[in-house]
Amino acid sequence: MIAQTPPMGWNSWNTFGSDIDEALIRETADAMGSLGYRDAGYEYVVIDDCWALRERDKDGYLVADPAKFPHGMKALADYVHSKGLKFGMYSCAGLMTCAGYPSSYGYEYRDAETFASFGVDYLKYDFCFFPESGNGRQAYRTMAMALRATGREILFSACNWGREEPWRWMRSAGAHMYRSTGDIHDTYASFTEIVKSQADNFCMSAPGCYNDIDMLTVGMYGKGLVGREGCNDAEYRSQFSLWCLFGAPLMMGGDIRSLSEESRILLQCPGLLAIHRDEECRPPYQIGTNSSFWYPGAVYAKLLSGGDLVIAAYNQSDKDTVPLTIPFAELGIPNNIGRGLDLTNVLTGEHIGVVRDYYRANVQKHDCLILRATPTRL
Numbered sequence: 001m002i003a004q005t006p007p008m009g010w011n012s013w014n015t016f017g018s019d020i021d022e023a024l025i026r027e028t029a030d031a032m033g034s035l036g037y038r039d040a041g042y043e044y045v046v047i048d049d050c051w052a053l054r055e056r057d058k059d060g061y062l063v064a065d066p067a068k069f070p071h072g073m074k075a076l077a078d079y080v081h082s083k084g085l086k087f088g089m090y091s092c093a094g095l096m097t098c099a100g101y102p103s104s105y106g107y108e109y110r111d112a113e114t115f116a117s118f119g120v121d122y123l124k125y126d127f128c129f130f131p132e133s134g135n136g137r138q139a140y141r142t143m144a145m146a147l148r149a150t151g152r153e154i155l156f157s158a159c160n161w162g163r164e165e166p167w168r169w170m171r172s173a174g175a176h177m178y179r180s181t182g183d184i185h186d187t188y189a190s191f192t193e194i195v196k197s198q199a200d201n202f203c204m205s206a207p208g209c210y211n212d213i214d215m216l217t218v219g220m221y222g223k224g225l226v227g228r229e230g231c232n233d234a235e236y237r238s239q240f241s242l243w244c245l246f247g248a249p250l251m252m253g254g255d256i257r258s259l260s261e262e263s264r265i266l267l268q269c270p271g272l273l274a275i276h277r278d279e280e281c282r283p284p285y286q287i288g289t290n291s292s293f294w295y296p297g298a299v300y301a302k303l304l305s306g307g308d309l310v311i312a313a314y315n316q317s318d319k320d321t322v323p324l325t326i327p328f329a330e331l332g333i334p335n336n337i338g339r340g341l342d343l344t345n346v347l348t349g350e351h352i353g354v355v356r357d358y359y360r361a362n363v364q365k366h367d368c369l370i371l372r373a374t375p376t377r378l
């Protein structure tokens with residue numbers, strides 16, 4: 001089965017945009033192995049938009065730009081596979097890709113065969129220049145069917161930015177993940193807006209198909225195509241922790257050949273990645289919203305297989321440090337019921353111990369405390 005747990009990998013767009021070539025992809029595949037990403041679970045190396053020539057060939061086939069990919073896509077796919085990784089590419093459901101390259105509208109079966117012949121294992125499928133007369137749902141169904149018809153296992157990553165509420169229908173169309181928001185930028189405001197807009201839309205995420213809240217910006221620090229003002233390490237901790245807790249696909253968007261040590265350790269944090277790949281893939285829910293006092297953050301929780309909970313206390317305020325309260329009653333453990341939670345800080349590994357009724361933590365500006373909680377008899 002494809003996507004038994006939410007997909008993980010790297011995508012060229014956030015940092016490199018159109019500035020891509022085969023050396024970059026080879027070096028990224030090398031870094032996935034030598035710097036520990038592959039062993040941590042990152043699997044797909046995906047080339048986004050701008051890989052093709054501006055015109056199809058005379059027989060109507062897509063052609064890789066020989067200036068960027070002189071040895072062709074098949075050789076590049078072989079190289080990526082030789083590193084124990086999977087190879088991804090990009091097309092679009094409309095008349096042109098977002099950057100103006102040939103797109104698959106009306107060519108779905110032919111292009112799916114082309115991708116399969118390259119050795120592609122993952123196709124991201126965008127939605128730019130989609131004709132007004134067209135039917136978006138049908139277009140995604142068509143490419144899903146065309147990919148299946150190739151006989152090759154190809155993960156179908158739909159990207160229509162949330163049009164027509166894809167969480168309601170992309171699973172039925174055959175996608176394995178579906179972008180539910182516009183494009184992320186490397187800013188605190190951008191990813192926080194994405195989190196807020198999608199926190200309630202994960203109820204249809206489950207093995208085989210997941211809500212995709214866009215590629216990560218962890219480690220970009222403002223560099224690259226979607227760089228903008230960048231984020232600091234506390235903000236990257238929040239971004240990555242929330243993507244893991246939500247069970248969203250983890251497609252890294254930084255230059256993994258040279259990420260800071262702090263970012264690499266975060267992206268490979270075993271405790272967070274275990275939460276990410278929890279087999280029951282339950283959606284998150286928000287607590288703390290019933291409090292009578294003003295609540296400066298967001299507290300998300302999720303039930304894990306085996307009975308533990310994971311809790312994220314996210315300081316969304318602009319105050320340096322705020323106390324965030326986690327009321328256990330809202331997690332299903334009423335006060336004075338003779339039960340508490342045995343808490344561990346997932347990122348630091350610190351064992352906090354057994355706590356009853358509520359836990360109050362000081363969380364610095366834009367940071368996120370991630371706790372793993374085991375229900376315990378007092």
Ligand code: GLA
Pocket residue numbers: 013048049097098099126159161182183
């Ligand atoms: C859209 C997508 C991005 C990226 C670009 C490429 O904006 O949402 O993720 O693929 O197109 O042009």
